[in-house]
Amino acid sequence: MFASLCHLLVLISFALPGQPQSPNRFPETSPAVARYAEAASKISQRGLRELGAYSLLAELTDKIGARLSGSPQAAAAVEWGRKTMLAQGFTNVHTEPVMVPHWVRGETEQASLLASALEGNTDQKLAVCALGGSIGTPRAGITAEVVEVQSLEEARGLGERGKGKIVFFNRRFDPTLINTFAAYGGAVDQRHSGASAAASSGAVAVLVRSMTMANDDEPHTGAMEYEANVPKIPAAALSAKAADTLAKSLKNGDLVHVHLKLDCKTLPDVESANVVGELVGTEKPNEVIVIGGHLDSWDKGVGAHDDGAGCVQTLEALNLLKRAGLHPKRTVRVVLFMNEENGGAGGRAYASKKRPDGERHIAAIESDSGGFAPRGFGVTAKPEVFARFGAWMPVLEPFGADKLMVGGGGSDVGPLSAQGAVTIGLEPESQRYFDYHHSNNDTLDKVNARELELGAIAIALLSYMIAEDGI
Amino acid sequence: MFASLCHLLVLISFALPGQPQSPNRFPETSPAVARYAEAASKISQRGLRELGAYSLLAELTDKIGARLSGSPQAAAAVEWGRKTMLAQGFTNVHTEPVMVPHWVRGETEQASLLASALEGNTDQKLAVCALGGSIGTPRAGITAEVVEVQSLEEARGLGERGKGKIVFFNRRFDPTLINTFAAYGGAVDQRHSGASAAASSGAVAVLVRSMTMANDDEPHTGAMEYEANVPKIPAAALSAKAADTLAKSLKNGDLVHVHLKLDCKTLPDVESANVVGELVGTEKPNEVIVIGGHLDSWDKGVGAHDDGAGCVQTLEALNLLKRAGLHPKRTVRVVLFMNEENGGAGGRAYASKKRPDGERHIAAIESDSGGFAPRGFGVTAKPEVFARFGAWMPVLEPFGADKLMVGGGGSDVGPLSAQGAVTIGLEPESQRYFDYHHSNNDTLDKVNARELELGAIAIALLSYMIAEDGI
Numbered sequence: 001m002f003a004s005l006c007h008l009l010v011l012i013s014f015a016l017p018g019q020p021q022s023p024n025r026f027p028e029t030s031p032a033v034a035r036y037a038e039a040a041s042k043i044s045q046r047g048l049r050e051l052g053a054y055s056l057l058a059e060l061t062d063k064i065g066a067r068l069s070g071s072p073q074a075a076a077a078v079e080w081g082r083k084t085m086l087a088q089g090f091t092n093v094h095t096e097p098v099m100v101p102h103w104v105r106g107e108t109e110q111a112s113l114l115a116s117a118l119e120g121n122t123d124q125k126l127a128v129c130a131l132g133g134s135i136g137t138p139r140a141g142i143t144a145e146v147v148e149v150q151s152l153e154e155a156r157g158l159g160e161r162g163k164g165k166i167v168f169f170n171r172r173f174d175p176t177l178i179n180t181f182a183a184y185g186g187a188v189d190q191r192h193s194g195a196s197a198a199a200s201s202g203a204v205a206v207l208v209r210s211m212t213m214a215n216d217d218e219p220h221t222g223a224m225e226y227e228a229n230v231p232k233i234p235a236a237a238l239s240a241k242a243a244d245t246l247a248k249s250l251k252n253g254d255l256v257h258v259h260l261k262l263d264c265k266t267l268p269d270v271e272s273a274n275v276v277g278e279l280v281g282t283e284k285p286n287e288v289i290v291i292g293g294h295l296d297s298w299d300k301g302v303g304a305h306d307d308g309a310g311c312v313q314t315l316e317a318l319n320l321l322k323r324a325g326l327h328p329k330r331t332v333r334v335v336l337f338m339n340e341e342n343g344g345a346g347g348r349a350y351a352s353k354k355r356p357d358g359e360r361h362i363a364a365i366e367s368d369s370g371g372f373a374p375r376g377f378g379v380t381a382k383p384e385v386f387a388r389f390g391a392w393m394p395v396l397e398p399f400g401a402d403k404l405m406v407g408g409g410g411s412d413v414g415p416l417s418a419q420g421a422v423t424i425g426l427e428p429e430s431q432r433y434f435d436y437h438h439s440n441n442d443t444l445d446k447v448n449a450r451e452l453e454l455g456a457i458a459i460a461l462l463s464y465m466i467a468e469d470g471i
Numbered sequence: 472m473f474a475s476l477c478h479l480l481v482l483i484s485f486a487l488p489g490q491p492q493s494p495n496r497f498p499e500t501s502p503a504v505a506r507y508a509e510a511a512s513k514i515s516q517r518g519l520r521e522l523g524a525y526s527l528l529a530e531l532t533d534k535i536g537a538r539l540s541g542s543p544q545a546a547a548a549v550e551w552g553r554k555t556m557l558a559q560g561f562t563n564v565h566t567e568p569v570m571v572p573h574w575v576r577g578e579t580e581q582a583s584l585l586a587s588a589l590e591g592n593t594d595q596k597l598a599v600c601a602l603g604g605s606i607g608t609p610r611a612g613i614t615a616e617v618v619e620v621q622s623l624e625e626a627r628g629l630g631e632r633g634k635g636k637i638v639f640f641n642r643r644f645d646p647t648l649i650n651t652f653a654a655y656g657g658a659v660d661q662r663h664s665g666a667s668a669a670a671s672s673g674a675v676a677v678l679v680r681s682m683t684m685a686n687d688d689e690p691h692t693g694a695m696e697y698e699a700n701v702p703k704i705p706a707a708a709l710s711a712k713a714a715d716t717l718a719k720s721l722k723n724g725d726l727v728h729v730h731l732k733l734d735c736k737t738l739p740d741v742e743s744a745n746v747v748g749e750l751v752g753t754e755k756p757n758e759v760i761v762i763g764g765h766l767d768s769w770d771k772g773v774g775a776h777d778d779g780a781g782c783v784q785t786l787e788a789l790n791l792l793k794r795a796g797l798h799p800k801r802t803v804r805v806v807l808f809m810n811e812e813n814g815g816a817g818g819r820a821y822a823s824k825k826r827p828d829g830e831r832h833i834a835a836i837e838s839d840s841g842g843f844a845p846r847g848f849g850v851t852a853k854p855e856v857f858a859r860f861g862a863w864m865p866v867l868e869p870f871g872a873d874k875l876m877v878g879g880g881g882s883d884v885g886p887l888s889a890q891g892a893v894t895i896g897l898e899p900e901s902q903r904y905f906d907y908h909h910s911n912n913d914t915l916d917k918v919n920a921r922e923l924e925l926g927a928i929a930i931a932l933l934s935y936m937i938a939e940d941g942i
Contacts, residue, residue: 045647176516178869178925213921373844373900375871398649400846400874400900429844429871429900431921450684450902454649 030394054449056312061302070102081275090277098349106263127239129219141261162201196227209243278333290364294340301442309371317460328467351415361421364413371452372428374401378408401458501865513795524787525920532773541573552746561748569820577734598710600690612732633672666706667698680714749804761835765811772913780842788931799938822886832892835884842923843899845872849879872929
């Protein structure tokens with residue numbers, strides 16, 4: 001793009017009366033816009049000047065890095081969260097203990113496609129990583145013939161043909177789904193439940209195509225669970241390229257054998273904690289709006305998008321409200337949840353903890369879909385409550401965060417729904433998320449400081465409006 | 472983010488009657504949505520499966536690379552464009568000759584902050600590049616004292632204090648502007664017109680802070696122009712970090728000298744061409760909708776976002792219409808413009824060329840704001856025409872491309888406005904664009920294949936709807 005000053009002047013200053021405004025102008029038609037214009041301006045100017053969310057994310061990812069539940073790094077992250085809240089002057093800063101699983105990857109994870117299936121004479125390494133929660137293989141590893149399936153049903157239906165085999169789940173993301181979370185939702189059952197489905201047909205291990213739209217050689221980990229009363233077998237993710245290699249060998253019709261070696265295991269549960277701090281409401285302090293993300297991550301990459309982004313956006317959102325001198329009528333509370341990735345213990349513990357008499361959660365905003373440019377919010381609420389959000393959205397239009405979607409909030413705030421809280425999820429642009437998710441690609445350099453901050457600003461504003469107007 | 476199947480199911484399938492739909496559903500309220508649902512589905516499914524825009528972009532950037540007007544690479548890009556259109560079966564494929572400037576960077580571009588201003592004893596290199604159109608320095612370079620200014624006015628007002636100096640324009644992007652194009656628009660006068668403003672006060676050269684939000688060490692080039700009757704002086708861009716270094720030295724109050732050496736120059740104009748191909752309208756072939764981007768780029772990076780993206784999106788848009796078996800009533804024509812970056816000769820030549828009797832341009836869509844996820848379209852039109860676009864936008868909602876903004880179209884389609892064409896610009900997410908723009912950072916790996924394709928799909932659909940319904 002050339003200077004094109006004319007075009008830019010048009011973009012900035014030309015507005016037809018009564019037509020939608022350019023993205024740097026607040027539309028003047030909504031009562032909420034008039035009411036919250038000053039707050040929006042204060043919050044966004046400070047946020048975009050200081051980019052505080054990104055500074056926090058750099059601290060968390062550079063100083064602590066990956067922080068899987070139960071690890072020393074997760075404990076360090078709890079302490080970091082507490083100290084950050086104190087440094088920002090939040091009120092009632094404390095931790096709330098929760099017992100979490102302690103799965104460790106171990107030193108070895110290897111998979112090889114054995115030479116018999118190959119034109120060359122040497123075994124071929126396949127990029128692989130254990131799925132979280134998997135048992136390890138015997139020390140010598142497992143060598144077995146591979147059978148490919150596309151679904152849990154197909155794995156369960158293998159019967160005798162599954163016996164003694166490594167079952168390879170190779171169903172891809174549906175690329176025609178525009179929102180990549182929908183594509184993830186359509187494939188992740190293989191990762192989560194593939195092991196027990198295959199074990200029910202006598203399989204000895206499973207390999208699962210990575211949950212990603214990318215076509216690269218990074219394996220993507222993630223949670224799996226075993227069903228009761230089915231033998232536990234090792235489960236690992238193959239990179240997209242490794243899955244293609246394996247599928248190609250199988251297409252030739254030859255017998256294909258893979259050697260798999262994992263020394264991951266589950267240790268006894270560990271005490272960890274959620275981290276909590278707030279801005280106490282001036283008029284109705286017992287009505288609480290929770291905003292939060294999860295402090296734990298997988299042990300690949302540094303959890304920059306998942307979910308360092310959600311933690312620092314919600315910390316920054318409360319900080320922006322404070323520093324803008326806003327005193328909301330209701331309480332806005334940041335909760336950094338522990339153990340979202342492999343258990344959800346933090347979300348359940350927070351919701352089930354006894355709170356002071358009269359306190360109730362009216363809404364909960366979760367940010368756990370990456371630190372990309374915000375698009376809007378998903379909201380789970382009754383129709384008449386949902387409509388209230390429609391009135392607030394124009395305030396978020398200048399930030400590109402005004403799309404109101406049906407259904408929102410992730411697994412951390414989900415348990416608050418049963419208590420009557422409206423659950424809400426920040427919905428950022430989704431295209432790049434699963435290129436990084438749960439892999440070594442999820443690093444700080446994939447996060448754009450301004451995109452991240454715009455999400456923090458949107459959360460600050462929406463939580464403030466709820467805190468002012470109520471639900 | 473954990474599997475959270477419940478949440479995903481909610482996201483995908485839960486819809487309150489009469490409320491906005493999730494992004495994977497077509498809202499059923501707009502007549503345009505019903506009318507174009509089948510076309511949208513055909514186009515988007517094929518587009519997202521095949522990701523044709525990205526394949527073309529990889530070809531253009533890997534095989535040809537940077538393609539500055541007048542260069543052999545620009546000539547190769549013209550031939551590539553023509554062959555691509557023929558291969559895709561476009562109709563009336565041809566080139567339209569246009570004379571373009573031929574500026575060359577040369578071998579040397581260097582700037583050093585001289586040791587006298589530094590605590591250490593050696594000169595410090597400053598990351599620098601010539602601005603497009605600049606004259607070179609004498610062979611030995613220019614060494615002069617530096618004076619910092621924030622604006623053209625300040626440079627013009629230097630008077631005697633400017634004489635013999637290197638004037639350093641250091642006004643940053645305003646970070647509080649949400650749309651980065653607005654921030655660019657508020658700073659780019661320094662790059663475009665700084666040399667003549669400084670020369671009018673007797674300066675011998677200018678250094679301009681790079682036009683970027685990023686804080687890195689890459690200089691960003693771009694067009695500058697000299698005013699008549701003012702001495703021409705060399706003009707170069709400093710990286711953001713180099714600008715900060717220089718500003719810091721100046722703050723100490725010492726005399727600061729810089730040595731600058733550039734051997735760029737302007738050679739005689741060269742014949743080049745726009746590349747044109749179309750899908751002829753079945754009912755009103757004389758009513759033409761142009762879609763296009765520019766084939767030339769700067770000579771830094773490979774012009775992946777600027778404007779490889781716009782070229783391949785519009786090629787792919789027409790290809791998608793063809794392959795979906797759609798036969799629009801009016802003609803949709805792809806124009807790959809030459810010389811947008813440093814002259815705009817292609818845009819002017821296209822508009823001024825004599826066309827067959829009766830043919831008229833009713834609309835022109837330009838993509839020249841990067842290959843990021845689409846947000847919507849900017850439209851320059853009379854209010855009653857603008858309102859028509861409001862009716863089409865719901866069709867683009869599933870692709871996140873439904874935001875309608877006032878004012879659109881860039882410098883290539885701008886000249887068609889005088890002939891009565893509605894000019895339209897694809898508006899993608901803007902936050903990352905100026906991190907890459909006109910620098911070595913503008914490479915293929917910064918483009919996400921699905922984001923790029925969604926823009927192509929949005930252009931295909933909007934051009935199809937205009938071609939069916941007219942303006």
